[in-house]
Amino acid sequence: MxxxxxxxxxxxxxxxxxxxxxxxxxxxxxxxxxxxxxxxxxxxxxxxxxxxxxLDHFRFVLANSEFPRFFANSLIVSGTTALVSTVLAALMGYALSRFRFRGKMWLAGLLLVTQMFPLVMLVAPIFKILSPLGLTNSLTGLILVYTAFNVPFASFLMQGFFDGIPPDLEQAAMIDGADRFTAFRQIILPLALPGVAATLGFVFTAAWSEMIFALMLISGSEKATFPVGLLTFVSKFSVDYGQMMAAGVLALIPACLFFLLIQRYLVQGMTAGAVKG
Amino acid sequence: MATMEIRSVSKNYGTIRVLDDINLQIGDGEFIVLVGPSGCGKSTLLRMIAGLEEITGGEIRIDDRVMNTLPPKGRDIAMVFQSYALYPHMSVADNMSYSLRLRKTDKPTITQKVRAASVKLGLDALLERKPKALSGGQRQRVAMGRAIVRQPKAFLFDEPLSNLDARLREQMRAEIRKLHRELGATSIYVTHDQVEAMTLADRIVAMHGGHIQQVGTPLDLYDRPANLFVAGFIGSPGMNFLAGDVAGGVLRLSDGRQVALPETMPAAMGGATLGIRPEHVLPAPAGQGALDATVDLVEPTGHGIILHLTLAGAVFKVLTHDRRWLSPGPAIAVSFPPEALHLFNAEGLRV
CATH class of the missing domain: 1.20.5 (Single alpha-helices involved in coiled-coils or other helix-helix interfaces)
Structure with missing residues (x-):
C-alpha cells in the first residue's frame, strides 16, 4: 500500500x-x-x-411529571400512524409500480403537490375541518392528520422498493395458481420487507417528533404528545433544563429501539438470486 | 394435457398493433416452438396464452374452453421464465411445492411429487438451498421442476435457455426434449435461436412483424421456406440470396451474369430472388463452375469451413467440409445443384 x-x-x-x-x-x-x-x-x-x-432529573420526570402520559400518547399516535401509513403506502406503492390506469400521472403529480406546502400554511384549515368533527384535542385526529401527510411520501418510497422487484416473480406466482393479492402477500411483500421497515421507520420518527399539529390541535396535557409535553418544562420564569433533557433522553429510547428492531430488514439484498445467474 | 386453439388473435399496445390475425391449432402433446427475431411478438403471444397479457381481439381456447378473460390461475398452465423467476425467500423445495400448496394438496402428496421431480432433474441434494446459492444451470432446473410438479395441461417456455452458456444450453435442450418425451405434455416454447427451434420442435411457428410467416415441421421450414424471411431465418449460416430478373429460363443478375434455372421453375416472371443454402453450394476452382466469386474470408469451424465470398456485389457464403478449401486463393467458382434452389417472387413468396 x-x-x-x-x-x-x-x-x-x-x-x-x-x-x-x-x-x-x-x-x-x-x-x-x-x-x-x-x-x-x-x-x-x-x-x-x-x-x-x-439521575435525579430522570427520577423526577418519571415519578412527578406528566411525562409518562405524554410518552404513552406519543407511542400510540406514532405507532398507529406508522402502521396505517405503511399499509396504505404499500398498497399504493404497489399500484403505482405495477398497474397502468387512467389518471396515474395526475395522481402521482397530485401526491407530489401535497409535499410542496409548508405545514404551517395548513394548520388553520385543518383545524377548521377537524373541529366540527370533534377530532381536535383527540389522538385519533392527530393520527388522521399524520397519516394523511405521510402517506404520499411513503407511497413513493414503497413504489421504489417494488420497482426493484422483478414483475416476473408475481407473474410466476399467478401462473402457479395465486391471485394477484395472494402473490402480493406471499411473494412480493416478503421481498419488500426492507422497504416496509424503512417506511415504518420513516413515518414513525416523523410522527414522533412532529410538533406543529400536536401543538395546534391538542390543548391541555391530557392528550399532549411528547414534543408538546416538553414545553411544560418551560415555565414563565425559568426553564428546567435538567428535567427537559432527561425527558428528551427518554424520548429517544423508543426511536432507537424501533430502529434496532427493523435494522435487519433495512439491510438490502433480499432479492439476490431471484433472476438470472 | 390439452389441445389449444388460437383464433384470429390480435394485440394492440395503444395504437400500435404488435400481433395481427394469429391462427394456430396445437394438438395434444405437441411441442410447438415460436421462433422469430426480437420484437416479432412471439413472447407477447405466449404471455397472452398464459393470461399475463390481455387479448385485444380473437380467441384463445384450451381444450375447447375460451380462456380470454380467465386469470392465469384458472388456465392450469405452467410457465418457465427466461429469468427463472424463482422465489428468492423460499428454498428449492418450497419453490417447487408453491403451486401445490396453493391448491391445498396434502403434505405427503407434496413431498412425494417434489421428490419425484427433483430426482428427475438431479436436484434432490439441493432441496433445502435458497435460489441465490444455486448456479445458473441449477436455477434453470428448479424453474423446470416448479413447472413439472404440477402436471399442468400445458407448458409454456419463454426463452428458458437464453441465460445459460453454450454448453449448458445444449445439455438442457436435450433434457427438455427428453422430458417432453416422458411427460408428453403440450408445450409451447419461445426462442429467437433457430437451432433450438429446429432441434426441439414438432412444429415450428416462424413469426415476424406480428404475423405468422410459416407453420411446419423443422424440415418443412428448412426444405421449403414459404418466404424470404423464413428462408433467411432458418439455417446457419443463413441462406444466400441472388436478386435478378427471370426470363427465358435464366435468372439475370445485376451484373449481367446468368444462372440457369431448373425446368420445374417458371421460365419468365420478372423480378425474383434465388436462394441457396451455403451447405448446398458446390465450390470449384475459378472458371470451373457456374459463377466466379472473389474470396473475402475463410472461417474454419473445425467440422467445416465457411467461405465468405462476394458475388454480384453481395455477400455469399459457402459451407464445405472439404479441407482443400482452407486456402482457396483469391477467387473460386460456385455451382448450384438444381434441386437445392429456392425461387421467390417480387413479393418475397416462394414460387
Missing part, C-alpha cells in the same frame, strides 16, 4: 469521524445536561462532562 493510499484512507476515515461527531454532539449534550445536577448546571461553565452526575 502506498503512502498516498494510506493518507487517502486516513483522510476518508477522519472525514467520516468528523461528520459523526458533528451529528451526534447535540445528543451527547442532551445526555450530559440530563445527568448534571442543577447546582452545577450554571456554576461550572462549559465543560464536556460535569464533575458530579445525578
Amino acid at each position: 502506498t503512502a498516498t493510499r494510506i493518507f487517502g484512507t486516513l483522510a476518508h476515515r477522519a472525514a467520516i469521524l468528523a461528520f459523526i461527531t458533528f451529528a451526534l454532539f447535540p445528543l451527547f449534550w442532551l445526555l450530559k445536561v440530563s445527568v448534571t445536577p442543577n447546582d452545577l448546571l450554571y456554576s461550572e461553565g462549559v465543560r464536556l462532562w460535569p464533575s458530579a452526575t445525578t
Whole structure:
C-alpha cells in the first residue's frame, strides 16, 4: 500500500469521524445536561462532562411529571400512524409500480403537490375541518392528520422498493395458481420487507417528533404528545433544563429501539438470486 | 394435457398493433416452438396464452374452453421464465411445492411429487438451498421442476435457455426434449435461436412483424421456406440470396451474369430472388463452375469451413467440409445443384 493510499484512507476515515461527531454532539449534550445536577448546571461553565452526575432529573420526570402520559400518547399516535401509513403506502406503492390506469400521472403529480406546502400554511384549515368533527384535542385526529401527510411520501418510497422487484416473480406466482393479492402477500411483500421497515421507520420518527399539529390541535396535557409535553418544562420564569433533557433522553429510547428492531430488514439484498445467474 | 386453439388473435399496445390475425391449432402433446427475431411478438403471444397479457381481439381456447378473460390461475398452465423467476425467500423445495400448496394438496402428496421431480432433474441434494446459492444451470432446473410438479395441461417456455452458456444450453435442450418425451405434455416454447427451434420442435411457428410467416415441421421450414424471411431465418449460416430478373429460363443478375434455372421453375416472371443454402453450394476452382466469386474470408469451424465470398456485389457464403478449401486463393467458382434452389417472387413468396 502506498503512502498516498494510506493518507487517502486516513483522510476518508477522519472525514467520516468528523461528520459523526458533528451529528451526534447535540445528543451527547442532551445526555450530559440530563445527568448534571442543577447546582452545577450554571456554576461550572462549559465543560464536556460535569464533575458530579445525578439521575435525579430522570427520577423526577418519571415519578412527578406528566411525562409518562405524554410518552404513552406519543407511542400510540406514532405507532398507529406508522402502521396505517405503511399499509396504505404499500398498497399504493404497489399500484403505482405495477398497474397502468387512467389518471396515474395526475395522481402521482397530485401526491407530489401535497409535499410542496409548508405545514404551517395548513394548520388553520385543518383545524377548521377537524373541529366540527370533534377530532381536535383527540389522538385519533392527530393520527388522521399524520397519516394523511405521510402517506404520499411513503407511497413513493414503497413504489421504489417494488420497482426493484422483478414483475416476473408475481407473474410466476399467478401462473402457479395465486391471485394477484395472494402473490402480493406471499411473494412480493416478503421481498419488500426492507422497504416496509424503512417506511415504518420513516413515518414513525416523523410522527414522533412532529410538533406543529400536536401543538395546534391538542390543548391541555391530557392528550399532549411528547414534543408538546416538553414545553411544560418551560415555565414563565425559568426553564428546567435538567428535567427537559432527561425527558428528551427518554424520548429517544423508543426511536432507537424501533430502529434496532427493523435494522435487519433495512439491510438490502433480499432479492439476490431471484433472476438470472 | 390439452389441445389449444388460437383464433384470429390480435394485440394492440395503444395504437400500435404488435400481433395481427394469429391462427394456430396445437394438438395434444405437441411441442410447438415460436421462433422469430426480437420484437416479432412471439413472447407477447405466449404471455397472452398464459393470461399475463390481455387479448385485444380473437380467441384463445384450451381444450375447447375460451380462456380470454380467465386469470392465469384458472388456465392450469405452467410457465418457465427466461429469468427463472424463482422465489428468492423460499428454498428449492418450497419453490417447487408453491403451486401445490396453493391448491391445498396434502403434505405427503407434496413431498412425494417434489421428490419425484427433483430426482428427475438431479436436484434432490439441493432441496433445502435458497435460489441465490444455486448456479445458473441449477436455477434453470428448479424453474423446470416448479413447472413439472404440477402436471399442468400445458407448458409454456419463454426463452428458458437464453441465460445459460453454450454448453449448458445444449445439455438442457436435450433434457427438455427428453422430458417432453416422458411427460408428453403440450408445450409451447419461445426462442429467437433457430437451432433450438429446429432441434426441439414438432412444429415450428416462424413469426415476424406480428404475423405468422410459416407453420411446419423443422424440415418443412428448412426444405421449403414459404418466404424470404423464413428462408433467411432458418439455417446457419443463413441462406444466400441472388436478386435478378427471370426470363427465358435464366435468372439475370445485376451484373449481367446468368444462372440457369431448373425446368420445374417458371421460365419468365420478372423480378425474383434465388436462394441457396451455403451447405448446398458446390465450390470449384475459378472458371470451373457456374459463377466466379472473389474470396473475402475463410472461417474454419473445425467440422467445416465457411467461405465468405462476394458475388454480384453481395455477400455469399459457402459451407464445405472439404479441407482443400482452407486456402482457396483469391477467387473460386460456385455451382448450384438444381434441386437445392429456392425461387421467390417480387413479393418475397416462394414460387
